[in-house]
Amino acid sequence: MRNFVYQNTTKIIFGKGTEAEVGEYTKKHGSKVLLHYGGGSIKKYGTYDKVVESLNKAGIEFVELGGVKANPRLDLVKEGIEIIEKEDIDFILAVGGGSVIDSAKAIAVGHYYDGDVWDFFEGKEKIKKALPIGTVLTIPAAGSESSSSCVITKMDGQLKRSINTNLIRPRFAIMNPQITYTLPDYQTAAGAADIMAHIMERYFTNVDNVELTDRLCESALKTIITNTPKVLENNEDYNARAEIMWTGSIAHNNLLDTGRIGDWASHGIEHELSGIYDVAHGAGLAVIFPAWMDYVYQHDLERFAQFAVRVWDVDPDFKDLEWTAEQGIKKLKEFFVSIAMPLTLKELDIPADRLEEMAEKAVQNGPQGNFVKLDKEDVLNIYKSVLE
Amino acid sequence: MRNFVYQNTTKIIFGKGTEAEVGEYTKKHGSKVLLHYGGGSIKKYGTYDKVVESLNKAGIEFVELGGVKANPRLDLVKEGIEIIEKEDIDFILAVGGGSVIDSAKAIAVGHYYDGDVWDFFEGKEKIKKALPIGTVLTIPAAGSESSSSCVITKMDGQLKRSINTNLIRPRFAIMNPQITYTLPDYQTAAGAADIMAHIMERYFTNVDNVELTDRLCESALKTIITNTPKVLENNEDYNARAEIMWTGSIAHNNLLDTGRIGDWASHGIEHELSGIYDVAHGAGLAVIFPAWMDYVYQHDLERFAQFAVRVWDVDPDFKDLEWTAEQGIKKLKEFFVSIAMPLTLKELDIPADRLEEMAEKAVQNGPQGNFVKLDKEDVLNIYKSVLE
Numbered sequence: 001m002r003n004f005v006y007q008n009t010t011k012i013i014f015g016k017g018t019e020a021e022v023g024e025y026t027k028k029h030g031s032k033v034l035l036h037y038g039g040g041s042i043k044k045y046g047t048y049d050k051v052v053e054s055l056n057k058a059g060i061e062f063v064e065l066g067g068v069k070a071n072p073r074l075d076l077v078k079e080g081i082e083i084i085e086k087e088d089i090d091f092i093l094a095v096g097g098g099s100v101i102d103s104a105k106a107i108a109v110g111h112y113y114d115g116d117v118w119d120f121f122e123g124k125e126k127i128k129k130a131l132p133i134g135t136v137l138t139i140p141a142a143g144s145e146s147s148s149s150c151v152i153t154k155m156d157g158q159l160k161r162s163i164n165t166n167l168i169r170p171r172f173a174i175m176n177p178q179i180t181y182t183l184p185d186y187q188t189a190a191g192a193a194d195i196m197a198h199i200m201e202r203y204f205t206n207v208d209n210v211e212l213t214d215r216l217c218e219s220a221l222k223t224i225i226t227n228t229p230k231v232l233e234n235n236e237d238y239n240a241r242a243e244i245m246w247t248g249s250i251a252h253n254n255l256l257d258t259g260r261i262g263d264w265a266s267h268g269i270e271h272e273l274s275g276i277y278d279v280a281h282g283a284g285l286a287v288i289f290p291a292w293m294d295y296v297y298q299h300d301l302e303r304f305a306q307f308a309v310r311v312w313d314v315d316p317d318f319k320d321l322e323w324t325a326e327q328g329i330k331k332l333k334e335f336f337v338s339i340a341m342p343l344t345l346k347e348l349d350i351p352a353d354r355l356e357e358m359a360e361k362a363v364q365n366g367p368q369g370n371f372v373k374l375d376k377e378d379v380l381n382i383y384k385s386v387l388e
Numbered sequence: 389m390r391n392f393v394y395q396n397t398t399k400i401i402f403g404k405g406t407e408a409e410v411g412e413y414t415k416k417h418g419s420k421v422l423l424h425y426g427g428g429s430i431k432k433y434g435t436y437d438k439v440v441e442s443l444n445k446a447g448i449e450f451v452e453l454g455g456v457k458a459n460p461r462l463d464l465v466k467e468g469i470e471i472i473e474k475e476d477i478d479f480i481l482a483v484g485g486g487s488v489i490d491s492a493k494a495i496a497v498g499h500y501y502d503g504d505v506w507d508f509f510e511g512k513e514k515i516k517k518a519l520p521i522g523t524v525l526t527i528p529a530a531g532s533e534s535s536s537s538c539v540i541t542k543m544d545g546q547l548k549r550s551i552n553t554n555l556i557r558p559r560f561a562i563m564n565p566q567i568t569y570t571l572p573d574y575q576t577a578a579g580a581a582d583i584m585a586h587i588m589e590r591y592f593t594n595v596d597n598v599e600l601t602d603r604l605c606e607s608a609l610k611t612i613i614t615n616t617p618k619v620l621e622n623n624e625d626y627n628a629r630a631e632i633m634w635t636g637s638i639a640h641n642n643l644l645d646t647g648r649i650g651d652w653a654s655h656g657i658e659h660e661l662s663g664i665y666d667v668a669h670g671a672g673l674a675v676i677f678p679a680w681m682d683y684v685y686q687h688d689l690e691r692f693a694q695f696a697v698r699v700w701d702v703d704p705d706f707k708d709l710e711w712t713a714e715q716g717i718k719k720l721k722e723f724f725v726s727i728a729m730p731l732t733l734k735e736l737d738i739p740a741d742r743l744e745e746m747a748e749k750a751v752q753n754g755p756q757g758n759f760v761k762l763d764k765e766d767v768l769n770i771y772k773s774v775l776e
Binding site: 001002003004005006007008009010011012013014015016017018208209211212215216218219220222223226227239242243246247250255258259 | 389390391392393394395396397398399400401402403404405406596597599600603604606607608610611614615627630631634635638643646647
């Protein structure tokens with residue numbers, strides 16, 4: 001186990017009806033609020049009305065900025081930064097999924113910086129301060145509601161880049177599983193794939209003696225594997241929705257990587273896909289993660305065998321760890337198929353013509369991954385292995 | 389799953405040599421410090437010197453108060469409160485195990501209260517404010533380093549009572565597993581029993597549909613079960629020490645009871661033992677917890693069967709859940725015996741003559757337990773069942 005520092009200060013307010021408390025929680029942190037959200041779904045299904053009612057009840061003034069898209073864009077972030085300045089706003093309330101929260105985080109750090117906020121995403125500038133933010137989560141997937149990370153897409157150049165700092169952890173995250181009843185099945189499944197990917201990125205490590213966090217990761221994976229089919233069967237299964245929602249936060253709040261170093265190649269490789277083709281991040285990960293596994297599993301058969309046995313209940317063949325390891329990857333692919341997630345670029349309508357360019361971009365700041373270092377050729381091989 | 393609010397703000401600084409950073413972390417929160425500790429072991433093994441060196445290096449003025457005993461006493465707490473006032477101290481640094489940290493927590497809340505600090509422990513007064521505290525942990529057991537709870541013993545009346553508030557969570561917890569190398573085996577084992585008890589108190593719940601937290605509890609238990617024998621075999625097994633130390637915090641930082649209601653009867657029943665006989669809390673729990681299980685397991689055979697199968701790898705007999713459940717309790721007892729923990733009051737040198745009085749005190753604020761409500765008669769039966 002490696003030395004580590006861990007702190008997560010986000011207050012989680014979890015359960016039925018909790019969105020009605022958003023006004024009271026917001027009041028503790030701000031007086032004038034940017035209400036940030038995405039498209040029409042929060043209005044269509046009543047979440048918007050409940051949030052506005054709660055804000056009004058608490059006497060909180062707010063300015064709205066909707067229109068966040070999946071794979072949130074730098075342009076809207078800049079618009080947000082301008083509004084904050086013009087309207088003298090001191091708190092951002094993000095009502096939505098990871099895209100809305102990430103957009104809010106980028107606005108929060110951009111507010112205190114005179115230059116182009118994109119500088120942070122290119123590593124040109126260090127983040128020193130951020131406006132406080134809070135969130136009412138509507139999609140369990142990205143884990144952004146209590147994470148220290150944020151991913152933004154710059155359309156000019158089709159670049160998807162991230163920042164990571166404790167300064168952007170939300171002050172509070174309100175999580176009502178009932179709000180997720182109306183998610184389309186595809187989004188539920190892509191969310192599950194995203195959550196699993198967050199756990200697996202941490203799981204595949206070269207750090208030895210990480211038993212507790214290994215087991216916590218396995219627990220979180222099993223919970224998603226059990227509950228996702230239940231939710232796809234019955235969209236209003238409160239308990240299964242609740243398990244997925246809470247696991248989605250645990251998966252990405254940094255507890256699971258205490259003392260270890262995660263891999264993160266699959267995320268990097270996938271970001272190039274969703275940067276150009278605007279596919280759902282979770283769906284992209286369902287394609288890339290098993291492909292990455294096929295490409296690297298020989299690097300540590302024991303770890304992949306453990307994954308197979310403990311997560312997928314594979315009976316180990318101790319004389320054939322390679323076979324054992326392969327069964328785990330196979331089970332993961334079967335699971336993704338069972339929840340209607342893609343396993344090929346073709347299913348995402350991604351053609352072969354820009355693979356080279358994506359591989360190039362994926363390694364432009366150095367090789368991808370910590371478990372196994374991948375150069376451009378490796379990334380290209382992984383893309384090619386799942387073309388169709 | 390029940391609605392819940394969860395926040396744990398303690399910063400964990402974990403790993404080799406981290407005690408050298410205590411001065412820098414302390415500096416962020418206070419300018420004049422009460423250095424609080426127990427007996428001679430921190431001086432004997434060099435931790436005291438390292439902490440003092442780090443405080444001096446950071447230019448921090450401090451006043452010392454040593455002498456905290458296992459099952460920390462109200463008298464010393466009061467002495468601490470007086471010193472704080474007299475010396476104008478603004479931060480408490482607890483170097484030790486749960487007893488030292490709990491003593492510091494009680495001083496921290498007592499400082500802002502004009503009346504008798506014991507009022508908080510009797511529920512007569514609500515805690516509104518506390519001095520900030522930090523800790524260098526030397527014994528993994530109580531989980532007090534990032535918990536919201538604190539247990540103090542009042543010798544007059546031999547009462548052991550607790551308080552619980554987020555206000556007393558330490559600002560930081562420095563945890564170097566190397567510091568635990570010198571723990572006597574008995575203390576290591578009692579610590580393991582205490583950690584397991586914290587998890588099991590949360591595990592045995594009547595709340596349905598708590599899959600993620602069930603699995604997280606099982607993970608934490610398995611980690612203690614694997615690593616405690618390793619440490620008893622080799623006191624300087626860093627990795628095993630690290631697993632136990634980090635699990636000890638996770639076990640009691642409230643993550644594992646998100647969405648559920650724990651039982652806590654065993655803790656209540658044990659407190660009467662250690663209140664009067666001053667036994668190690670973990671050793672007392674090793675006696676009481678299996679006895680409690682024997683007394684209540686019929687209440688939910690499915691949960692006890694799950695405990696047996698998932699934690700102890702018992703092969704379930706689905707046609708005989710009672711047998712299956714019993715195997716788990718049997719394995720727990722065997723484990724405690726294997727790490728030289730007692731299973732009877734006799735082994736703790738506790739005679740039969742005050743059982744009635746202890747049972748009476750255990751229920752003086754109402755029945756014990758949430759999983760099964762236990763009245764005085766039940767508590768007495770549990771004591772009697774493990775007399776010898």
